[in-house]
Every structure is written in structure tokens, then in C-alpha cells.
Amino acid sequence: MKILVINGSPKGERSDTMHMTRAFLEGICGVAEHEVEHVDIMKQHIEFCRGCFSCKKNGGECIHNDDMAGLLQKYLDADVVIFSFPLYCYGMPAPLKAFFDRTMPLSTMAMRKVGDRYEHTGPVDFSRIRTVVISGCGFPSVTNNYEPLRREFELMIPHDLFMLTVPEAPMFNVPEAAEVTVPFLELVREAGRHYAESYSVPDELMEKLAIPMIPEEMYTAIANGEMI
Numbered sequence: 001m002k003i004l005v006i007n008g009s010p011k012g013e014r015s016d017t018m019h020m021t022r023a024f025l026e027g028i029c030g031v032a033e034h035e036v037e038h039v040d041i042m043k044q045h046i047e048f049c050r051g052c053f054s055c056k057k058n059g060g061e062c063i064h065n066d067d068m069a070g071l072l073q074k075y076l077d078a079d080v081v082i083f084s085f086p087l088y089c090y091g092m093p094a095p096l097k098a099f100f101d102r103t104m105p106l107s108t109m110a111m112r113k114v115g116d117r118y119e120h121t122g123p124v125d126f127s128r129i130r131t132v133v134i135s136g137c138g139f140p141s142v143t144n145n146y147e148p149l150r151r152e153f154e155l156m157i158p159h160d161l162f163m164l165t166v167p168e169a170p171m172f173n174v175p176e177a178a179e180v181t182v183p184f185l186e187l188v189r190e191a192g193r194h195y196a197e198s199y200s201v202p203d204e205l206m207e208k209l210a211i212p213m214i215p216e217e218m219y220t221a222i223a224n225g226e227m228i
């Protein structure tokens with residue numbers, strides 16, 4: 001299958017989150033060979049959506065002439081899209097939000113009610129594209145932290161969405177933390193293997209991945225310089 005990795009961290013390859021994304025991909029690609037393409041959002045020229053709706057009025061033409069048309073094509077060609085990015089202000093980093101705003105040409109102005117929510121209709125059929133979100137954050141808890149982002153993705157992408165949201169992510173870039181990050185990344189690799197086989201990850205494994213690598217209080221004390 002074709003896997004498109006969209007790295008939305010302003011830190012590019014040095015991203016804390018990318019440690020998990022690389023492990024997840026290793027898990028996927030350990031099961032079978034896949035075509036993997038990486039896009040670093042920070043290296044792309046993506047103008048902000050102006051909200052003019054020209055893309056919906058002029059036969060799908062956006063007023064901007066930047067990298068976005070090519071990115072939309074890559075998006076539509078993929079079987080699995082992995083969004084890898086840090087939590088910023090309870091949401092996604094601004095450059096990645098600019099990307100999502102610019103997916104406007106993929107839907108028409110028409111809207112319909114699906115269950116208890118509204119969505120814009122076609123022309124693009126997203127139902128064959130599966131989405132993975134891998135995100136790391138700086139606080140030691142996902143509670144009262146990741147809920148807005150999780151809800152945003154559930155509404156934006158209501159089908160075939162798998163999300164892995166992980167606290168204490170800066171530890172992935174700390175070599176001294178290997179004792180806890182290496183076993184955690186092995187769990188992420190295992191999650192990738194399951195995803196490759198069934199597009200899902202067993203609850204027991206998700207429960208293990210939900211346990212912070214070190215206790216909240218210890219992480220807070222280290223972050224505050226109270227422990228070495």
C-alpha cells in the first residue's frame with residue numbers, strides 16, 4: 001500500500017513525535033513492503049486559505065499557486081496517511097492547520113446531515129483513505145490536554161481513524177531516558193505491526209501505550225529542575 005507520512009512538527013526530523021512515527025512505520029513495514037513517502041510540512045510552501053470559496057465556485061481552482069495542489073494529489077493517492085505532529089495549544093501546529101484549511105477544494109459547497117453532524121459532500125471519496133494520527137505532547141498527562149485535538153480529528157475524519165496521543169514526548173530526544181523510551185517505542189512498533197495486519201490496535205496494547213513512561217510527579221520534578 002501507499003503510505004504518506006505528513007510531518008507537522010516545526011522541528012522536522014528532530015521532532016520528538018517522529019521517534020514514535022518511525023517506530024510505528026518500522027512495525028508496519030516489518031509485516032510487508034510498502035511504498036512510503038515523507039512530507040515535511042515546514043519545507044512546503046502553503047499559503048493560508050483566504051476563505052474566498054473560489055475553489056468551490058470556479059470548478060475546484062484555488063486562487064493560490066503554491067505546493068498545495070501537489071500535496072492534495074499525494075493525499076488522494078495514498079492508502080494510509082500518517083499525520084505526525086506535536087500538540088500545540090491543545091491543537092495542531094499552525095503550519096499543519098494551514099494544510100487542513102487548504103483541503104477545501106476537495107469538497108463542494110453542498111452540505112448534508114450524517115447522523116447528528118453536518119459535512120460537505122463530494123466530489124472526492126475519502127472512504128478508501130485510512131488516517132493515523134501520532135502526536136506527542138510536553139505535559140505528563142493526556143487528560144485535560146488532548147481532548148480538543150481528538151474531537152477535531154473525529155469530526156474532520158469520521159471514518160478509519162487511529163490516534164496515538166502520548167504525554168512526556170520530549171523524553172524521546174533525551175538519550176538518558178532510553179531505559180523507558182526504548183521499551184515504549186517497542187510497544188509503538190508492535191502497534192504498527194497490528195495496524196498493518198488489521199488497521200487496528202488491540203485494546204490491551206492501547207492500554208499499555210496510555211501509561212506515561214515515568215510517573216507524572218517524577219516527570220514534573222525533572223522538568224522543573226528539581227531532580228537530576
Ligand SMILES: Cc1cc2nc3c(=O)[nH]c(=O)nc-3n(C[C@H](O)[C@H](O)[C@H](O)COP(=O)(O)O)c2cc1C
Nearest residue numbers: 009015016017086087088089090137138139169170
Ligand atoms: C507553541 C507550543 C504550544 C504547546 N502546547 C502544548 C500543549 O497544549 N500541551 C502540551 O502538553 N504540550 C504543549 N507543547 C509542548 C510540545 O507538545 C512538546 O514539546 C512536544 O514534545 C514537541 O514535539 P515535537 O518535537 O514532535 O515537535 C507546546 C509547545 C509549543 C512550542
